[in-house]
Amino acid sequence: MAKRTSLEGAECPVARSVEAIGDGWSLLIVRDAFDGIRRFGEFQRNLGMAKNILSTRLRSLVANGIFDLVPASDGSAYQEYVLTEKGKGLFPLIIGLRQWGEAFFFEEGEAHSRLVDRESGRPLQALEPRAEDGRLLGPEDCVRIAAE
Amino acid sequence: MAKRTSLEGAECPVARSVEAIGDGWSLLIVRDAFDGIRRFGEFQRNLGMAKNILSTRLRSLVANGIFDLVPASDGSAYQEYVLTEKGKGLFPLIIGLRQWGEAFFFEEGEAHSRLVDRESGRPLQALEPRAEDGRLLGPEDCVRIAAE
DNA sequence: GAAACCGGTTTTATATTGCAACTACATAAT
């Protein structure tokens, strides 16, 4: 997307999020991070992406406070990319991507990787937007109001 | 991201989703659609993006079954882009982007647009991944298992 | 009937991507 100057400092939270991770590779990198990937080479092999791009993406993710660069946990002289609290905050988003993909891009019975609750081994509940009082909300039940 | 050949037909639902909407503009277009935007010119003015890019994005979103192109509802000879059921399925994802943005990109008290429940006028509950039995799940409580 | 509007496409310049080669340092093998 390159410049997208119209979005800098936007008053819409969606726009700011998109500014930080609204790019396919970044989302996949974060997905992998949730699966325990931490090292540059692991990301690179796993995603099959060019190293220079991975390099710039990771730099940007670190700059955006989504990853921290810390000394490797295996005692080697290398470093690891670990999710910050902000990065972990993307968990529902990645779940959302996964559930939407499962619902609309796979045939019945078509094999795909699954994300399961470690304790029960069963899939998660579908994410559902709800009102404060618990009512289930669809797109038509919501209104966006501009910044005051 | 251009080619990303490594992702075509991926067995990971996240990857397929990213293939379809993992691009900043597409996400913002969908966000606007949830706010009731339907016409080419509305999207263009609203997002401040180049018309040629909007054109290719909308074409791709239609090709991916996220929007339908239908005759304009005002009786004019023009057409409108309306979300399909699949497109509406992105609602939780957009909420996820919004809530993450609100949580991590705004200072306390900093003004931003809000999405509220139409009935109560109050903000939504935070999206929370849960196990089937209702337990709240964090990233550490989940495991990804490969396609069988 | 003229002027403005709508929904694009075309053109052109610039920025980003992706690949392959290269580098510097760390670790492992002989």
Added chain:
DNA sequence: ATTATGTAGTTGCAATATAAAACCGGTTTC
């Protein structure tokens, strides 16, 4: 100790995508 291999990048270059502006044919408004 020397050599090989692995890690984590960077650099150069060609291909591709993006952005801005001009253009264009039908539509609606005046």
